[in-house]
Amino acid sequence: MDSSATKGLTLRSRSGATYRFDPGALCLELLPTGGPGPYRRYEVLHEPADLAAWAERSRLTPTPTLEISEAEVTDARRLRDALFRVVLAHTRGEPHPPADLATINEAAALPSLAPAIAPNGQRQWAAGTPSGTHLLATVARDAVELLTGPFVHRIRTCAAEDCHLVYVDTSRPGRRRWCSMEHCGNLHKVRALRARHSEHSEHSEEG
Numbered sequence: 001m002d003s004s005a006t007k008g009l010t011l012r013s014r015s016g017a018t019y020r021f022d023p024g025a026l027c028l029e030l031l032p033t034g035g036p037g038p039y040r041r042y043e044v045l046h047e048p049a050d051l052a053a054w055a056e057r058s059r060l061t062p063t064p065t066l067e068i069s070e071a072e073v074t075d076a077r078r079l080r081d082a083l084f085r086v087v088l089a090h091t092r093g094e095p096h097p098p099a100d101l102a103t104i105n106e107a108a109a110l111p112s113l114a115p116a117i118a119p120n121g122q123r124q125w126a127a128g129t130p131s132g133t134h135l136l137a138t139v140a141r142d143a144v145e146l147l148t149g150p151f152v153h154r155i156r157t158c159a160a161e162d163c164h165l166v167y168v169d170t171s172r173p174g175r176r177r178w179c180s181m182e183h184c185g186n187l188h189k190v191r192a193l194r195a196r197h198s199e200h201s202e203h204s205e206e207g
């Protein structure tokens with residue numbers, strides 16, 4: 001988990017509105033790109049440029065200049081789907097699927113992006129052009145850190161019934177319920193307000 005980098009993705013709701021979503025970890029930022037089963041319809045990783053664009057939107061700072069192959073895009077989808085199933089199993093209190101854990105561990109064992117300090121004191125990546133495999137190894141290692149670290153019990157799905165976004169609650173009080181207060185949190189407030197008004201109207205009519 002990299003909490004020092006720029007946080008949050010810009011997502012678009014079904015109504016077309018944009019909102020910020022901070023899943024709290026690099027590995028969880030990969031999940032909104034698609035997923036297994038019913039999440040396949042959200043797939044956005046089709047070619048190398050798509051994976052490079054995801055890296056640019058992610059919390060990786062600075063954005064690495066990558067050489068990505070078609071095979072590595074397939075690997076990215078495979079890693080994402082495995083991570084998706086493991087995380088969902090975790091949130092449900094179910095055993096982690098062994099084959100998916102193996103996929104994550106295999107990716108994490110490969111060389112990852114290597115951070116370095118530039119002459120001006122800024123963060124950069126080590127010399128050379130990293131590959132998509134380096135990127136995926138970095139994501140997989142972040143997943144290992146998250147799933148074995150102090151915030152593992154705070155991995156949650158959004159409390160909205162029609163939202164399946166996964167996040168880790170890194171807030172101090174640990175009471176986060178929504179993927180985003182701009183989106184699902186605000187919709188919940190609106191619905192609750194309407195329900196109270198409706199209940200008040202019914203009581204007024206009965207009186």
